[in-house]
Amino acid sequence: MQFSKMHGQGNDFVIIDGLKEKVNNFSQLAQQICDRHFGIGADGLVILLPSQQADFTMRIFNSDGSEAEMCGNASRCVARYVYEHGLTPKNKISLETLAGIIKPELLFENDRVTSVRVDMGEPRLNRGEIPVTGDKNEKAINIPVQLENQLFYGTCISMGNPHCIIFVDNVDAVDLTAIGPKIETAPLFPRKTNVEFVQVLNRHEVRMRVWERGAGITLACGTGASATLAAAVLTTKTERRITVHLDGGDLAVEWGNDNHIYMSGPAQEVFRGEYPV
The missing domain is CATH 3.10.310.10 (Diaminopimelate Epimerase; Chain A, domain 1)
Structure with missing residues (x-):
């Protein structure tokens, strides 16, 4: 299974392209792959999947196997991943998550990605x-x-x-x-x-x-x-x-x-x- 290891300010993820890789049990794989002694080591596992509402679906699994609704650092990593791995030519993409549609935008300097800006949506207060x-x-x-x-x-x-x-x-x-x-x-x-x-x-x-x-x-x-x-x-x-x-x-x-x-x-x-x- 092909993977990429990425991080956003030290918050690290293993990213797998679920469009071409077959994953049977996301939760179990997250626990195995995120183990810092017996696996690759990461805070979470991110699986990219197709979406009918956005450019991609992003599913995020914590190192204990639980699924997270959203992750800001992971969304930045995914935006750079899909662009630099040739999955999209867009510098602004949409990601379907359990929390809704998230829209990260790549920022460039001298044709190199320097950072990613994410529209995190409205805070929910009630x-x-x-x-x-x-x-x-x-x-x-x-x-x-x-x-x-x-x-x-x-x-x-x-x-x-x-x-x-x-x-x-x-x-x-x-x-x-x-x-x-x-x-x-x-x-x-x-x-x-x-x-x-x-x-x-x-x-x-x-x-x-x-x-x-x-x-x-x-x-x-x-x-x-x-x-x-x-x-x-x-x-x-x-x-x-x-x-x-x-x-x-x-x-x-x-x-x-x-x-x-x-x-x-x-x-x-x-x-x-x-x-x-």
């Missing part, structure tokens, strides 16, 4: 859309998140997948390995949640660390950066255009006048190979 328990028509801004012996206050946003953003004074002081999985699986979140701890540096910059649902700690998260911008604006902490500093690098995010969030950053191919099946 509890029922995220989902968060409680009145489905209420927003979940600065709500209590109670663990056994700890209380946090989080703002919950869906970018097609659920996020809980918690603002702290120092993200490096957070024991993400211990706290992340507890919040991910808290009863407050019926479909679990991604967890972002965010330190506001100024009105235009934040520092973010992420615990991804189904993958654990990752170096970057595009939907998380987008949700963080929405949460920061809703709680009057930043302007509508910011740089998000992650462990793997920086992402630029902007909440446009059309209510869509736009996320920009690089996507790099690491290597290509064959995986035995």
